[in-house]
Amino acid sequence: MRLVVVGNGMAGSRLVSEVRARDKDIDVTVLGAETWQPYNRVLLSNVLAGTSGPDQVRMLDASWYADHDVTAVFGDEVVQIDRDTKSVITASGRREPYDVLVLATGSEAVVPPIPGAERAVAFRTLDDCTAILAAAGVARSAVVVGGGLLGVEAARGLAGRGLPVTLLHLAGHLMERQLDPEAGLVLGETLAELGVRTRTGVTVTEVLGDESGPTGVRLADGEVVDGDLVIMACGVRPLAGLARDAGLEVERGVVVDDELRTDDPSIYAIGECAQHAGTVYGLVAPAWEQAAIVADLVTGTDKNARYRGSRLVTRLKAKSVELAAMGETHVDEGADKSTEVVRFSHRARGTYRKLVIRDGRLVGAILLGETTAVGTLTQLYDRGGPLPGDRAGLLFPGLSSAAPVADSPVRMPDSARVCQCNNVTKGQIRACWESGARDADAVAAVTRATTGCGTCREAVEGIVGWLCEQEGVSA
Incomplete structure (x- = not known):
């Protein structure tokens, strides 16, 4: 059987290694658009902060492919899927036939269509990270546009290098998908102590500058925020154009079933390009779960393997900022009488903790600041088991014998x-x-x-x- 994997990022490279762990004989080819060997995109914030070098985030090196009889092609993007001949065609004209095709094309950074956007740098790839570091070495100040997970990590990383940073966010508080308003406020105050100035509820309408680079950004009200390094961290979108052009079903991402197959039974999709049960997952854990299931199916190791969705735990990877969020974190407490919310806030210490409980089980949590409770709460969230009656003991492990101290x-x-x-x-x-x-x-x-x-x-x-x-x- 000829297995071809399109995309050699975190999902594609993981699939290849999972397949080889199960079957030594399948003919495996992986085609990557980037010239880099596979690297851990999650850890790019560490590279930006200077706590890791590019070599330290690498996942597989060239020798691994040779040792495991895998054909790996770097820097040659697949531009077409020919479903009639069951082959893919790359930008260089290479034609690779397949019996089974797996799309692991990932996602791309969203760059707002505003004047001067080409003067900014996205924060998505290792090449982006390299460009940011080169600019940061001579910059006097930086502006980060976007206060989601990536934007916060980028701002903290640059501030850690001593660069004055202004973080601009369209929504009313930081990381609004994962955090409630109070947690977003506490996070902003924590970042302020670390050298990041945060502005929420603002719209960037233009990146100012000239051919030599940016000088700042203009806001919707006309205010100018100075910065000779501008980073766009405005989210990502699935790279699904290849699948769409091939006639596969695409909504926000490539639509897959519980076997992670597309509407063509010879083609699977995993990772950030895939949409399962209406959801596109943007974190690494679901991509790796999906890779293991597809590896089970294509090798015949477990023909009954099925993907049922993932329970997400978001962790912020920024020095001196501890944050974990999971499940349902936004609750209308006035309207939803079936849900119990337990919270503790100590803004002076940068601490915020919130539990969302329904039918005696944990369905969501936010932990910001010192997070000793995260192990216990993650286990309770994962398992969906009943909670102890002492809710305070869950927030403060060790203070109550009723709370399990899983850490x-x-x-x-x-x-x-x-x-x-x-x-x-x-x-x-x-x-x-x-x-x-x-x-x-x-x-x-x-x-x-x-x-x-x-x-x-x-x-x-x-x-x-x-x-x-x-x-x-x-x-």
């Missing part, structure tokens, strides 16, 4: 999911340790824990350290 390794059940991106449990980490893994890197090599967004690394290190301590061995 403590000794009280964390083996079934607890530690790495959300790769679905790795404490039990799997224990098994790795028992097989000789004595640090987080060794655990990652076997389970891939910590290789997604990276926010679970401290928890993995804590579990490994605790196991070493219990058994009296050296880490």
Whole structure:
């Protein structure tokens, strides 16, 4: 069987490795538009902040493809799917036949169609990141347009390099998809202490400057915000044009069923380009879940594998800013009498915690500031199990014996999911340790824990350290 994967980003490269882990004989070709070897896009904010280099976010190197008998083509974009001959055609004219085709084309940055937009830099790819870093080295101040997850990460990263940053956002508060207004306010105040000036409820109508670069932006009311580096972080849209041109069903993304097949049974779609049950997921964990299911199906490992959607946990990856949001975070408490909301806010300390409970089960949460409760709440959200009666104990682990302290390794059940991106449990980490893994890197090599967004690394290190301590061995 000839398997062709279009897109060698986080979804495509993961699919290829999942397929090879199950079957050594399938003929596999992966075609990527970028010249870079696959890299972890989630960690680009670390590159921007200077805590990681480009080499440290790489996922697979060239030797891996050779060692695993995978044909990998970099920098040659697929421009056409010929469904009649079951082949794809690249920009260079290469024609690659397939028996099974998987679209993992990802998404592209949204750049508003405003005058001077070409003077700004998007924040989406490693090339974008490289361009931003080059400009930041000589810039006097920066403007980031867009206060969603990427915009906040970009603003914090640049501020961490000592660059004055103004963050401009159209909505009334930051990260409005994940956060309620009060949490957005607390986040803005936290960023202000770190050197980011935030303006919400404003519309950018023009990027000012000349052939030498930007000088700032103009707002709808005529005000000019200065900045000789302008970054656009206005969201992303699925790259579905290739599928649309081939006559496949496309709405917001490429429409797929529970097998992640399109309306052509020979073609699958996964990751940010795919739309399942009306939802396009923009996070890495769902893409990797989908990759595993398609790998099961195309190799025959599990012909009954099905994708039922993902429960999302959003983690902000910005130094000195701890944030996790999951599930339903927006509730009309006046109209919705069936929902219980428990919250705690301490703006002076940059702390905000909110639980959304329905029928005695956690359906949503926001944790901003010191987030020791995140492990416990993520497990309760994932499992949908009943909550203890002491709600305050959930917000403040350790203060009440009624609340499970899942963040403590000794009280964390083996079934607890530690790495959300790769679905790795404490039990799997224990098994790795028992097989000789004595640090987080060794655990990652076997389970891939910590290789997604990276926010679970401290928890993995804590579990490994605790196991070493219990058994009296050296880490």
